[in-house]
Amino acid sequence: MKEKAHRWFHNLIAAAITGGANAGLAALGIVGADAIGINVPTLDARQLAAVFRVRAVVGLLAYLKQSPLPPESGDTQFVSKDNL
Numbered sequence: 001m002k003e004k005a006h007r008w009f010h011n012l013i014a015a016a017i018t019g020g021a022n023a024g025l026a027a028l029g030i031v032g033a034d035a036i037g038i039n040v041p042t043l044d045a046r047q048l049a050a051v052f053r054v055r056a057v058v059g060l061l062a063y064l065k066q067s068p069l070p071p072e073s074g075d076t077q078f079v080s081k082d083n084l
Helices: 002-035 045-066
Strands: none
Touching (some): 002 045
8 A cells, every 4th residue: 555655646746747847848938939039928937936836736636636545445445335
């Protein structure tokens, strides 16, 4: 069980980092668009940090939707009326 929880927590952190990295790529896209002459407002450091945080939270929520908390015991059977 400890191994599953460790793997789950590792993947949760990876999802947050991936979400933040997507924000960084979006910022690079803005710089690239500006370089080829498309007038796009640039982000200052505060705005970029806010986008990074939001994307990290979106990554966390997407991971939690896909992989909710692992069960505390090794039993993965769902609770039903028959089990009560």
